[in-house]
Amino acid sequence: MKTVSQEIQDLSIKSLESTFNKLSNAYKSLTDKGSNTTLVKKRRSAVKIGLRSLKDACNGGGFFYDEKIILTSKDILEDIIPSIEKQITKAKEGSSQKTLNERRLIAFKLAIESLENRIK
Numbered sequence: 001m002k003t004v005s006q007e008i009q010d011l012s013i014k015s016l017e018s019t020f021n022k023l024s025n026a027y028k029s030l031t032d033k034g035s036n037t038t039l040v041k042k043r044r045s046a047v048k049i050g051l052r053s054l055k056d057a058c059n060g061g062g063f064f065y066d067e068k069i070i071l072t073s074k075d076i077l078e079d080i081i082p083s084i085e086k087q088i089t090k091a092k093e094g095s096s097q098k099t100l101n102e103r104r105l106i107a108f109k110l111a112i113e114s115l116e117n118r119i120k
Contacts, residue, residue: 002113009058012107016051019104023047046076050111057114067119074115077108084108 004012023044030037049065050073056063065073084105091098 004110008106009054009110011103012110013051013055013058015100015103015107016047016054016111019107020044020047020051042076043080046073046080047111049073050077050108050115053114053118054107054111057117063118065118070115070118074112074119077112077115081105081108 023040027037027040027044030040049069052065053063053070055061084101088098088101088105091101
């Protein structure tokens with residue numbers, strides 16, 4: 001993984017944890033309503049695996065997933081990036097929403113990179 005500061009690592013991990021929590025809440029809400037949860041479930045799982053991979057790359061600790069799961073998670077995370085980029089372009093300069101999504105974009109890219117490094 002490319003070298004990034006400890007601050008960026010910490011902010012990226014916090015961003016992915018926040019994203020995972022939001023997806024978990026969305027999953028619960030959709031389940032309670034009886035709605036289709038397939039997309040949220042896939043994204044939540046991919047974020048969880050990306051988060052674990054990034055944490056392991058930054059701090060060590062152990063990461064035990066097979067290549068198929070890693071590739072699937074990487075692909076799902078890559079598919080989310082265009083929507084994050086779109087939100088960044090729509091957000092007002094200097095707004096908290098823009099900052100949040102810029103951090104989220106960095107976090108996703110670092111998670112994808114850490115997953116890619118596991119399959120090389």
